[in-house]
Amino acid sequence: MQVCHITSVHPRYDIRIFIKECQALTADHQVSLIVADSLGDELKDGVQIYDVGRVTGGRLSRMRIGAKRVLNKVLEIKPEVVHFHDPELLGIGVKLAKLGYKVIYDVHEDVPKQVMNKHWIPRVIRPLISKLVTYKERHSAALFSGVVCATEIIAARFKQYNSNTIAIHNFPILAELMQQDVEWNDRQDSICYIGSISATRGIIPLVDSLALSGVRLELAGSYSSDNIAEQIKGSAGAKLVNYHGVINRQQIGELLAQVKVGMVTLLPTPSYLESLPIKLFEYMLAGIPVVASNFPLWQSIVEGNSCGLMVGPSDASAIAKACQWLLNNQDEAEKMGHNGRAAVLKHYTWDAELHKLRTFYRELQ
Numbered sequence: 001m002q003v004c005h006i007t008s009v010h011p012r013y014d015i016r017i018f019i020k021e022c023q024a025l026t027a028d029h030q031v032s033l034i035v036a037d038s039l040g041d042e043l044k045d046g047v048q049i050y051d052v053g054r055v056t057g058g059r060l061s062r063m064r065i066g067a068k069r070v071l072n073k074v075l076e077i078k079p080e081v082v083h084f085h086d087p088e089l090l091g092i093g094v095k096l097a098k099l100g101y102k103v104i105y106d107v108h109e110d111v112p113k114q115v116m117n118k119h120w121i122p123r124v125i126r127p128l129i130s131k132l133v134t135y136k137e138r139h140s141a142a143l144f145s146g147v148v149c150a151t152e153i154i155a156a157r158f159k160q161y162n163s164n165t166i167a168i169h170n171f172p173i174l175a176e177l178m179q180q181d182v183e184w185n186d187r188q189d190s191i192c193y194i195g196s197i198s199a200t201r202g203i204i205p206l207v208d209s210l211a212l213s214g215v216r217l218e219l220a221g222s223y224s225s226d227n228i229a230e231q232i233k234g235s236a237g238a239k240l241v242n243y244h245g246v247i248n249r250q251q252i253g254e255l256l257a258q259v260k261v262g263m264v265t266l267l268p269t270p271s272y273l274e275s276l277p278i279k280l281f282e283y284m285l286a287g288i289p290v291v292a293s294n295f296p297l298w299q300s301i302v303e304g305n306s307c308g309l310m311v312g313p314s315d316a317s318a319i320a321k322a323c324q325w326l327l328n329n330q331d332e333a334e335k336m337g338h339n340g341r342a343a344v345l346k347h348y349t350w351d352a353e354l355h356k357l358r359t360f361y362r363e364l365q
Contacts (some may be wrong), residue, residue, distance in 0.1 A: 001365060004079035006034040008066040009086045012049055015151075015278070016086055016170055017109065017250075022047045025355050025361065029081075034073050036066050050077070059120065063088045071095065081125065081145075081364060086112045087133065090140045092292070100144040108170075110154050111137065113270035117200055129253070137161070145364055150355070153274045153297075166217055168357050170278045171348045172285050176249055182257050183286075184334040188241075189327050190216040190260040195279050196251055198224035200272070202265040203232065205316045210237030212320035215327065218259055220244040256286035260333060262328050264292045265313040275335070281348050284340030290334050291322045307340030 005022050012018060012035040027032050033047050038054040042087050052069035055062045071092045082096050083104040091104070097103045105309050115121060141147050141161040148302055149155035149169050155167040197203050197219070210217055219241050223229045232238055244255065256262070262283025264270040273295050280301065283355045290308035302308045309326065309339035311318040328334040 001029045002032075002079040003029045003076075003081045003082055003083060003361070004032045004034060004074060004077055005083045005085065006074065006089060006092075007085045008036045008052075008055075008062060008070055008198075008206050010035075012037055012044075012051075014085075016137075017106075018044075018047065018356070020085070020170075020173065020350055020355065025358070028358060028361065032077060032079065033075075034070050034207065036062075036069065040257070041153070045133055059188050066091070067092055067248075074101075080292050081361075083237050087137070090136055094140050095142055096319075097143040097145070103143070105141060105144050105147045105159065107137075107147060107149045107154050109150070110157075110271045110274055113151075113163070113274070117269045117271065141165075141203065145163065148152060151274060151276050164363075167362050168353050168360075169276060169348070171353055172278065172281045172344065172351045173350045174285070174345070176253065179265055184260075184337070187216050187260045187288075188216075190218055190259050191263055192218040192220070192255060192259040192283075193263040194220045194247075194255065194282075195277075195300040196224060197221045197232075198228055198314060199231075200267050202267050202313045203228065204235065204312050205319060206263055206265055207232050207235040207237045207241060209319035210314040210322065211235070212237075212317060215320075215323045217263075218255055219293040220247045220255060222246050253286075256282070256288065261289045261323055262286065262288050262308075262336075264290055265311065265319060266293050267313050268293065268295065270346075273354065276301075281344055286343040287337040289326055289336035289340065291319060301343075305339050305343040307336050307343060 005017055005023060007017060010017055021044050022031050022033050023247050024262055031047050034050045036052050036054055040051050042049050050073055052073050055066040067089055081102045083106060084093050085106045094104045112130045112134045116126050121129055140159050141158055144162060146164040147158045147162050148166055149158055150170050152167045154164050158165040217240060263332055264280045274297060284307055292302050292308055292317055293313040294310040302310055309322040311322050
């Protein structure tokens with residue numbers, strides 16, 4: 001089939017969209033990807049990428065003008081299947097479904113819950129916006145050929161609207177991070193956080209904890225705002241942060257091979273409480289123990305596999321004590337790292353998810 005993935009928000013080489021889905025689907029289908037980043041068209045790893053150009057002027061302009069450009073490009077390409085990844089493209093999805101296209105909605109996050117923590121939406125109207133998004137998703141999903149969700153919890157909601165709904169978890173690709181087969185004693189007594197750097201992802205309590213533990217943090221990723229960068233600089237633990245900037249997949253693997261603890265202390269926002277962050281599984285695959293938020297959903301993974309410690313993510317003191325314990329009890333920490341790696345290899349691999357995705361596509365034909 002001719003398959004076209006579309007996004008007006010994500011980068012063209014987004015791990016879930018481009019690497020895990022588009023690249024993998026080229027084995028069975030003719031795959032294209034529409035993006036909006038002004039980096040131009042290209043053929044990359046068997047995927048034809050079309051660029052409709054970055055829209056300037058803020059979110060509303062992007063939602064209106066960018067969506068129209070994406071729609072026009074889809075109508076020009078005329079694929080059989082359109083697989084879209086952004087809630088702001090729901091309107092396009094509905095139009096294409098009514099025109100006879102097979103449309104798949106890929107739901108990365110629980111958007112109605114995520115809206116409640118969007119800093120750019122006035123707090124007083126967030127509940128109303130959340131309800132409107134719920135209504136829009138419910139009535140749109142019923143028109144689509146299928147829905148792909150990043151977690152079972154999100155999938156359970158969408159199955160009420162569309163019976164052809166499946167959970168495709170964002171588990172790690174083994175080949176990318178298998179190089180971390182290094183001796184424990186060759187690693188540094190340091191911790192790491194890799195990913196988007198924002199207040200809701202718990203970066204401030206994490207950096208504050210460094211002043212209490214004396215542990216060095218290897219930090220990589222993009223700042224969500226200039227303000228968060230300034231807050232980090234103002235923390236007493238800032239001098240123990242080694243910032244690497246935005247790094248590529250190979251560099252992520254190299255960094256994970258150097259440290260002894262992976263940090264995933266997201267704050268308990270409604271969307272994070274029900275999320276399964278890819279970094280949790282990547283840390284586990286790297287063979288290092290994790291310090292994770294004490295969310296009920298994560299307990300079965302972290303405590304169930306004895307692969308780390310769980311803490312209140314807002315408690316800098318608890319974070320510091322957990323990191324110190326792991327670095328002061330090296331035998332136990334190393335065993336936790338082995339447990340996490342074994343659990344990923346057995347239960348949490350992208351290969352199994354890809355098999356489900358390919359089956360999902362075959363059943364569309």
